[in-house]
Amino acid sequence: MSGSDDVWKVNRERDGERETFESNFPKRGPFLEALAPVAGFGVSLRNFFRPTVTEQYPKVKNPTMPRYHGRHQLNRHPDGLEKCIGCELCAWACPADAIYVEADSNTPDHQVSPGERYGRVYQINYLRCIFCGLCIEACPTRALTMTNEYELAGPTREGLIYEKQDLLAPMGKNMLAAPHPMVPGTTDGSYYRQEVTGAVDEQVEWVREHRPEDPTLPENRTAEEAARG
Amino acid sequence: MTATADKPATAVVDTVTLTIDGTEVTVPKGTLIIRAAEQVGIEIPRFCDHPALKPAGACRQCLVDVASPGPDGNLRAFPKPQASCTMTVTEGMVVNTQHTSEEADRAQKGVMELLLVNHPLDCPVCDKGGECPLQNQAMSHGRPETRFVDVKRVFEKPLPLSSEILLDRERCVLCQRCTRFSKEIAGDAFIDLQNRGAQQQIGTFDEDVLDFDGYRPVGAATVDEAGKAFSSYYSGNTVQICPVGALTSAAYRFRSRPFDLVSSPSISEHDSSGSAIRIDHRRGQVLRRLADNDPVVNEDWISDKDRFAFAWQNLSDRITRPLVRKDGELVEVSWPEALAAAAAGIKAATASDDEGSARGAAVLTGGRVTLEDAYAYQKLARVVLGTNDVDSRARSTSDEEQAFLGSQVAGTGLGVTFGELEKAPTVLLVGFEAEDEGGVVFLRLRKSLGRQQVLTVAPYLSRGAEKLGATLVPAVPGREASALAELPADVREALSQPGAVIVLGERAAEAPGTFVAANEIVAATGARLAWIPRRAGERGAVEAGALPGLLPGGRTATLKGAREAVAKAWGVESLPTAKGRDTNAIIEEAAEGGIGALIVGGVSASDLAGDVATALGRTGFVVSLEVRRSEIAEAADVVLPVAPPSEKSGTFINWEGRLRAFATAIRTDAMSDHRVLDLLAREWGVELGTATVEAVNAELAALGAASSTERPAAPKARAAGKARTKKGTAVLGTWHQLVDEGALQDGEPYLAGTGRVAVARMSQATADAVGAGAAVSVSTESGTIELPVVVTAMVDGVVWVPTKSPGSWVARDLRATAGAIVTVKGAA
Ligand code: SF4
Numbered sequence A: 001m002s003g004s005d006d007v008w009k010v011n012r013e014r015d016g017e018r019e020t021f022e023s024n025f026p027k028r029g030p031f032l033e034a035l036a037p038v039a040g041f042g043v044s045l046r047n048f049f050r051p052t053v054t055e056q057y058p059k060v061k062n063p064t065m066p067r068y069h070g071r072h073q074l075n076r077h078p079d080g081l082e083k084c085i086g087c088e089l090c091a092w093a094c095p096a097d098a099i100y101v102e103a104d105s106n107t108p109d110h111q112v113s114p115g116e117r118y119g120r121v122y123q124i125n126y127l128r129c130i131f132c133g134l135c136i137e138a139c140p141t142r143a144l145t146m147t148n149e150y151e152l153a154g155p156t157r158e159g160l161i162y163e164k165q166d167l168l169a170p171m172g173k174n175m176l177a178a179p180h181p182m183v184p185g186t187t188d189g190s191y192y193r194q195e196v197t198g199a200v201d202e203q204v205e206w207v208r209e210h211r212p213e214d215p216t217l218p219e220n221r222t223a224e225e226a227a228r229g
Numbered sequence B: 001m002t003a004t005a006d007k008p009a010t011a012v013v014d015t016v017t018l019t020i021d022g023t024e025v026t027v028p029k030g031t032l033i034i035r036a037a038e039q040v041g042i043e044i045p046r047f048c049d050h051p052a053l054k055p056a057g058a059c060r061q062c063l064v065d066v067a068s069p070g071p072d073g074n075l076r077a078f079p080k081p082q083a084s085c086t087m088t089v090t091e092g093m094v095v096n097t098q099h100t101s102e103e104a105d106r107a108q109k110g111v112m113e114l115l116l117v118n119h120p121l122d123c124p125v126c127d128k129g130g131e132c133p134l135q136n137q138a139m140s141h142g143r144p145e146t147r148f149v150d151v152k153r154v155f156e157k158p159l160p161l162s163s164e165i166l167l168d169r170e171r172c173v174l175c176q177r178c179t180r181f182s183k184e185i186a187g188d189a190f191i192d193l194q195n196r197g198a199q200q201q202i203g204t205f206d207e208d209v210l211d212f213d214g215y216r217p218v219g220a221a222t223v224d225e226a227g228k229a230f231s232s233y234y235s236g237n238t239v240q241i242c243p244v245g246a247l248t249s250a251a252y253r254f255r256s257r258p259f260d261l262v263s264s265p266s267i268s269e270h271d272s273s274g275s276a277i278r279i280d281h282r283r284g285q286v287l288r289r290l291a292d293n294d295p296v297v298n299e300d301w302i303s304d305k306d307r308f309a310f311a312w313q314n315l316s317d318r319i320t321r322p323l324v325r326k327d328g329e330l331v332e333v334s335w336p337e338a339l340a341a342a343a344a345g346i347k348a349a350t351a352s353d354d355e356g357s358a359r360g361a362a363v364l365t366g367g368r369v370t371l372e373d374a375y376a377y378q379k380l381a382r383v384v385l386g387t388n389d390v391d392s393r394a395r396s397t398s399d400e401e402q403a404f405l406g407s408q409v410a411g412t413g414l415g416v417t418f419g420e421l422e423k424a425p426t427v428l429l430v431g432f433e434a435e436d437e438g439g440v441v442f443l444r445l446r447k448s449l450g451r452q453q454v455l456t457v458a459p460y461l462s463r464g465a466e467k468l469g470a471t472l473v474p475a476v477p478g479r480e481a482s483a484l485a486e487l488p489a490d491v492r493e494a495l496s497q498p499g500a501v502i503v504l505g506e507r508a509a510e511a512p513g514t515f516v517a518a519n520e521i522v523a524a525t526g527a528r529l530a531w532i533p534r535r536a537g538e539r540g541a542v543e544a545g546a547l548p549g550l551l552p553g554g555r556t557a558t559l560k561g562a563r564e565a566v567a568k569a570w571g572v573e574s575l576p577t578a579k580g581r582d583t584n585a586i587i588e589e590a591a592e593g594g595i596g597a598l599i600v601g602g603v604s605a606s607d608l609a610g611d612v613a614t615a616l617g618r619t620g621f622v623v624s625l626e627v628r629r630s631e632i633a634e635a636a637d638v639v640l641p642v643a644p645p646s647e648k649s650g651t652f653i654n655w656e657g658r659l660r661a662f663a664t665a666i667r668t669d670a671m672s673d674h675r676v677l678d679l680l681a682r683e684w685g686v687e688l689g690t691a692t693v694e695a696v697n698a699e700l701a702a703l704g705a706a707s708s709t710e711r712p713a714a715p716k717a718r719a720a721g722k723a724r725t726k727k728g729t730a731v732l733g734t735w736h737q738l739v740d741e742g743a744l745q746d747g748e749p750y751l752a753g754t755g756r757v758a759v760a761r762m763s764q765a766t767a768d769a770v771g772a773g774a775a776v777s778v779s780t781e782s783g784t785i786e787l788p789v790v791v792t793a794m795v796d797g798v799v800w801v802p803t804k805s806p807g808s809w810v811a812r813d814l815r816a817t818a819g820a821i822v823t824v825k826g827a828a
């Protein structure tokens, strides 16, 4: 007999002397005890007489609760520079290992976010994400937030790995697509303190010079877009 | 020589017994409290303390409560907490760390709070985030909330100390590890502490740049404390030891986070020291390399080349599939097709022509491949191609060197070690520049500064030699043998001290008679010899027999007995008897159309003084085993891709003779040279037996080292006569600078920026004689190099230029080696 058999023997003996289970619930009377086997049908019966609430999805899409954890969004500063600095804290926090980030240096010709660093590669794998929102809590710049969008299904694996361009917030009013220089005289600190409220003329000039076709330039915005803001 | 040579002799050491946090511990006298605490598993927070640096007590993070017995024997407590990293233990001392003393804990928390007052806490954009001692210790020993509400001190950032090393002054905790490393270990003037109080920062002292002595980095750099542009070959170590993210490297800046990285221990492929490194990679791409601690080899340090030069293997010209030339173009084909084409091509090119005469095949392998690869190359040459024309030395060679390597290096096991080199009372360097050609060898020698006499046989005292406090034994390049023969009596005497070492570099092969002269000195003084080549694979190739006259284990290929022993072990009838030719002779022969087929692996054409282009053009069939589309690969008929060091396993043998085996860091389907050669040999129906590292090592072990009767005779050669320079000519002196334009440093512009600007050096008399102005042109029949002149105290009649630095590619442009007579003219 080997050592492990000994262990099993001891365990079996212990199992043998297990205490019998006793419920904490108050004891029911004999009548209820007799009805107990069919009590569960009560729920079904009750619902026979209630209005039907079939969700008409996808024909009708009901709004979610306001703080529902849906698809992520990478936000922008009011002048259009990206908030993400590529710090990878979201990737670090993620319990499902769904986020992949590669950072890079901003340069004067290619300023994507305020300061020195920006996220060059940003991917969220929605086949892994469990929508826990820990990444949102980790983000030091409020770059990453969650939208209420919940329609995250698709026919391919690749399609469910969202790239940076799929996650970036749409351009708002007064925003100018990155890359472009920071507002003159500001630091990354000014951006975090929300002292920058929109793109200024110098930035518009710079984009005009480097990317005259850019659709976010005032002259290239369609009337409809401008109205939408 | 036994394997225990590095262990210090067990002597009786005085010990001291003290109590730390209630635990009694006995340690050798002179131990620091912080080290004694480590021995009983008590961690005291620290920033400035580093086991390899002298104590500084700069950061005050390691404060502990100390009490020691006074003269009356009663325990007396120090009035204030003491820095445990500067105080040595005494008998009966009682130490209470933050774990047992509230006072110490409060003191540490206070220091941490002060350190964080001006720290930007920009961890999200800091490269150290995730592996930062400040982050970790702030979490374990700091306050959870900050009380500081004022504006923090800011500096412009980053300050580029050199093109590679960046300094963010606001993150600095003024621990001075960096400045201490630079002064104590590397000997390079760094920038130093300046200003006081809150404005104290690592910066430069004087603004005025002193005289330019020719040592300036290629890229932009901050001026060091001496007022010169900061330039060091070891600066990457400061990034690794900086306990915060104040020093970062441009190459790794914003690249990654520690949790992304997979770390694999490895061995550096850059020099013959075999430094232990750690390769950090992500998704199959190397992102950085760090020094690994190996007490018997590189200790805690590596050179910048070991650290930063890794981009070459993943450049866009990497070859991933075999290439075969079809209609003049190299096209991608499958492995079976390429192997068949290679074998068929070689067979056809070496077949007898109508008159029955055949051109032979030859194998060239640069000194960069592993022991296993070198073994496979030479076995293929001897067993399949039937030739002794195999050489691993893509540099100057001589028969004298080969005799020396065969009789005194191959199969001798561990010779002089790093530790013995450090302890040697006298070291004579011959044809060897410790800093430029030795990497960490230089740091080991410098460790003994003041305790060791270093002599260098060279045309001038280089800055590296100066930092070793070396004495110059002046020698005209190529005539080192005469300098050795005329060595002054006091030097000979110094070399007779027990433990003295003579270091022979690979350039000893450029000076006829050097090995003979060195052996004579050894016979007279009893000094020991160490051969330190530059490249990582040189020693391994010698052991593997990848030299024309050497079979594995140091057996000479010209002795029947030795050949028979190897033939028997390999299970072949006989081995080729014809005398093999070395690299330069093979290239020469090929340029004349005398070689039928060439197999080349890991050779840069620009390292060879011969006419490689013509040689390749006139060779019947060229097979190249390459990682990248090199010049030779472009000219080859079949190119077989092989794995770079990080994608394969193998063994380098460092100059000590120590086996430095490394495992695969990144798994890809790239194959090692030895495996590719094994497949190639099958095309002849030969089982080479080199498919795996294990198979090769088993064969090598079975062969063992040569017996004394199988070895070549000791080197014999006559020293070169006096150099005859005419007016307007000079003797060429040259060596590789550590950071230069070598093929393994491609694709790393930040590192290249720390390399030194190429200059031509000559004495005032020589400069006057050739009429040198601010610049000179150095020329031979083959070409010209034009460089700025730096007048240096050196041997007259000699001009020195770097071998492969920007604007100075000696082998390619001058087709000359050290000791050649070159024309020197003043240039505009
Ligand atoms: S929501 Fe949770 S699981 Fe999804 S990416 Fe964020 S951290 Fe990961």
Ligand code: SF4
Pocket: A083, A084, A085, A086, A087, A088, A089, A090, A091, A101, A119, A138, A139, A140, A141, A142, A143, A144, B124
């Ligand atoms: S989204 Fe936020 S946490 Fe993630 S990398 Fe960007 S800045 Fe960092």
Ligand code: SF4
Pocket: B171, B172, B173, B174, B175, B176, B177, B178, B179, B202, B241, B242, B243, B244, B246, B247
């Ligand atoms: S730069 Fe780093 S290593 Fe140098 S003093 Fe500052 S914190 Fe210390």
Ligand code: FES
Pocket: B045, B046, B047, B048, B049, B056, B057, B058, B059, B060, B061, B062, B063, B083, B084, B085, B086
């Ligand atoms: S570690 Fe002791 S003072 Fe810095």
